Amino acid sequence: MKWTEEAEAAIGKVPFFVRKKVRARVEKEAAAAGRKVVTFEAVQETQRRYLSGMKSEIRGYQIDSCFGPSGCPNRAAVGDRLLSRIEEQLRAADLLTFLRDRVGDDLKFHHEFRVSLADCPNACSQPQIKDIGILGACVPNVTGAECSDCGLCVEACRDGAIGMEGERPSFDVCRCMACGKCADVCPTGTLMRGATGYRVQLGGKLGRHPRLARPLPGIYAEDTVLSIVGDCITFYKKNSRKGERFAEICTDAFIESMARRYRGKALAGFHGEPPRQVGGGQER
């Protein structure tokens, strides 16, 4: 939907922590009214209604995703279904009742439990600053197909994780971000998409005491991610006595215990595990 310059300027002045929600609401209301352009007046009207009814907008959780589902070509994994399954899980956990019980009348948006899903390591939806951040990941496999030495994989890798060793690519696994791009561009099938799933990071937040989420060490399948999210919600409900954010109570010990619990369930390790050799291919 198109926005006039005045409308863009007006939405830019809405407090950042509700800006995304107000923007979505403005567009929804404009579409419902059959408008194709968002005007300054439309922003003001929606903002007034939204902020006056803010309390009733609190759901107990926030979940968002990157623009991958709109057709972004960078998607390492396609997380549409995972997103809706996690939302269902958050809804079923009834975090609103939980937070009302712990926080009382002072309940605000900033208490809500936050999950963000990005479909590739570019992390456009900022999973690093959410209670649970999930990132699409795809590890390249090395097959037996002959390499033509075209160098396309080296060019495609933004992390300098591939170099040519003679006439073959070699990997610096500590640099690989599991974006899958090298496999996508390989014309010979020497590199193919291998383990595809999600990395999970826990305990990120902004605010007065910001911190980045810390990673679990694997790449996990969708069902395993749901199980991790479930464990985090259980831990949160047990330990957030006054409505503290998950990020505030998510200790290193908890993350280490999660890493141990899910070690055997990872599709692949993240960082430190070389691309897999499949189908009797050459050594690299």
Ligand code: SF4
């Ligand atoms: S995180 Fe990746 S897939 Fe998602 S919008 Fe950004 S670049 Fe595209």
Ligand code: SF4
């Ligand atoms: S999957 Fe790893 S090696 Fe391949 S392009 Fe992405 S970062 Fe580079």
Ligand code: SF4
């Ligand atoms: S692995 Fe594929 S993309 Fe890389 S140099 Fe060989 S043929 Fe080209």
